[in-house]
Amino acid sequence: MIETRNVVHRYGDDGPPAVDGVSLAVPDGEFVLLAGPNGSGKSTLVRHFNGLLDPDEGEVLVDGTPVSENLVAARTSVGMVFQQPRDGFVAATVGADVAFGPENLGLSNEEIDRRVADALAAVNMAGRRDERIDALSGGERERVAIAGALAMDPDHLVLDEPFTGLDAPARESVVEQLRTLKESGTGVVLVTHDLRDAFDLADRIVALADGCVAVDAAPADARERLPDLGIRVPAGEVRGER
Ligand SMILES: Nc1ncnc2c1ncn2[C@@H]1O[C@H](COP(=O)(O)OP(=O)(O)OP(=O)(O)O)[C@@H](O)[C@H]1O
Numbered sequence: 310m311i312e313t314r315n316v317v318h319r320y321g322d323d324g325p326p327a328v329d330g331v332s333l334a335v336p337d338g339e340f341v342l343l344a345g346p347n348g349s350g351k352s353t354l355v356r357h358f359n360g361l362l363d364p365d366e367g368e369v370l371v372d373g374t375p376v377s378e379n380l381v382a383a384r385t386s387v388g389m390v391f392q393q394p395r396d397g398f399v400a401a402t403v404g405a406d407v408a409f410g411p412e413n414l415g416l417s418n419e420e421i422d423r424r425v426a427d428a429l430a431a432v433n434m435a436g437r438r439d440e441r442i443d444a445l446s447g448g449e450r451e452r453v454a455i456a457g458a459l460a461m462d463p464d465h466l467v468l469d470e471p472f473t474g475l476d477a478p479a480r481e482s483v484v485e486q487l488r489t490l491k492e493s494g495t496g497v498v499l500v501t502h503d504l505r506d507a508f509d510l511a512d513r514i515v516a517l518a519d520g521c522v523a524v525d526a527a528p529a530d531a532r533e534r535l536p537d538l539g540i541r542v543p544a545g546e547v548r549g550e551r
Pocket residue numbers: 320327345346347348349350351352353354502
């Protein structure tokens with residue numbers, strides 16, 4: 310469970326806060342779409358979920374423990390995949406990059422090996438450990454970034470705009486990985502300004518506006534209110550809708 314309590318975050322002394330009093334509880338296994346226009350505070354908010362940013366006011370708890378008290382536990386429970394993962398790789402090859410996180414947990418070599426193999430299999434990259442990351446397509450890099458987070462065996466995976474710069478087949482491939490993750494019980498928080506890719510996977514939609522929660526509802530209920538915030542929703546039937 311990720312819980313934010315009245316979280317406020319300011320980047321400077323001037324202007325309104327980037328996140329302005331957000332209280333949210335995300336249970337294990339829930340698939341949340343976090344939407345909102347550019348600059349509404351989505352990235353800033355999720356960076357609090359595992360202590361990449363500290364709140365100026367309020368607090369963040371993971372499994373009931375304040376993140377500030379146990380950063381390692383928060384980062385083990387909440388995996389992050391960032392926008393444009395090409396900047397986020399730490400090693401030259403697929404296998405070395407995915408192994409980096411588990412190595413830092415001090416696991417045995419057998420366990421690291423098992424986790425790397427499982428994580429790569431989960432994103433359809435089995436057998437590609439020795440390939441160079443700089444030779445991969447954008448979609449493949451995204452999948453390696455997801456595998457790197459999965460190798461930490463997180464309860465929640467947070468992805469910040471993972472579709473940016475991907476073509477349609479790559480987007481579909483990433484959506485399929487997210488579907489598999491959801492089915493395996495991993496919670497997903499997907500940050501996006503365009504809901505069309507994953508609307509039918511969501512259990513819940515949270516939309517931010519000016520750093521505040523403007524909508525927090527099931528997809529069918531959220532659907533009508535999102536266009537007012539400048540958020541595009543997919544045309545047609547939505548799961549749970551009549
Ligand atoms: N490192 C930073 N320094 C100063 N201001 C920042 C910084 N990062 C974000 N901001 C500002 O905080 C506000 C919220 O930004 P944030 O990136 O969290 O929004 P977002 O909803 O994720 O936007 P986007 O969809 O464009 O990524 C914006 O006004 C942004 O300009």
